[in-house]
Amino acid sequence: MTTLHAAPVRRVLCLAGSLRRDSWNRRLLRAAMAQAPATLQLDVYDALAAVPLFDEDLEQHDPAGPAGVQALRAAIAAADGLVIATPEYNHAIPGVLKNALDWLSRESPAGDVLPEKPMAVLGASSGPWGTRLAQASLRQVLHTCGALVMPAPTLFVAGAASRFDTDGTLTDPATAQSLQGFMLAFERWMARVAPPLARPEPVVAARR
Template identity: 80%
Template sequence: MTTFQPTSARRVLCLAGSLRRHSWNRRLLHAAALQAPTGLQLDVHDALAAVPLFDEDLESRDPAGPAGVQALRAAVAAADGLLIATPEYNQALPGVLKNALDWLSRESPLGEVLAGKPVAVLGASSGPWGTRLAQASLRQVLHTCGALVMPAPSLFVARVAERFDARGWLTDTATLQSLQSFLLAFDAWMERVARPAALEQPQAMPR
């Protein structure tokens, strides 16, 4: 796992929905980490390949799950929020990402770690649509798992190869600005949903 900000900050776990080491969505997350506002720590989880295919037989042997599942589940549980960058495969989210979410949605010694977790979704693709359909299907899965998905703004990075330089750095000014605004919005979203429920309730009139 790669950490980019001081440990005293609000912690966000970042997941790329691709196993390719230098995938565009992983690069987008690294760019997000560099653009993170003060007080926000972004950790990129690099071990999604260690999560096996979901299998209830594996789960029955150990409710905590295989080692790769335990590591991912613990990282999600410890984070204040989850940032997911998804590619689009055949007009939907990738199987490796759906598989990880299937594991995370299950009851475990750490509980259902996605339930009540603030989540933001973004994505990048080489085509002209910027993973719109993948993000829509990912949002549906996350809502079903009880995650608190940030409703807006959206970030669809299209023609991604034009946004990064040969070294893998995000250099497109408009995309950088959109990413900064996206992260500020997610920081505000985490703050909003983290408020105690009592503060969200109408207060009784004094007698």
């Protein structure tokens, strides 16, 4: 009999900084799911629209925040890492993404979810710059919130319209290869900065 140990799986929450259902960055995250190693379980968060505009009056009414904020906070808390794919609006991150981060940065009875959370930032746009300025802006916000943002590699997907087909599937081999390397690097980053996962129960295989 041979005793094997199944590799632990880390849960990664993926957040697109756009509300558009078929945005380039949502497509990029779906492609990341296909390119990620088997030791990562990626889930795309689809309820960012439920987060209201930040309002301290709402916060005073319920320190845990509105239901949409609580749901996002709980999803991040349950994940081992967070990947954010951001568009670039007027050389900065979208307001809806900044608004969500403002909510998450506030103290909550449920606990803080941004400090010391391993994170990675990437982005896609139809223009020639691939969200470079937006990613720089997002990194600044995340660092301010205490997140552990992977410094490299970076991934700026420009000319997104030529990299996905009409069904939203990534068809560009170079981008797919870069995305695969990006996710492998994030796996190593989480292993480096996050507490080790509990060792799984051994899997006993019959010796042939």
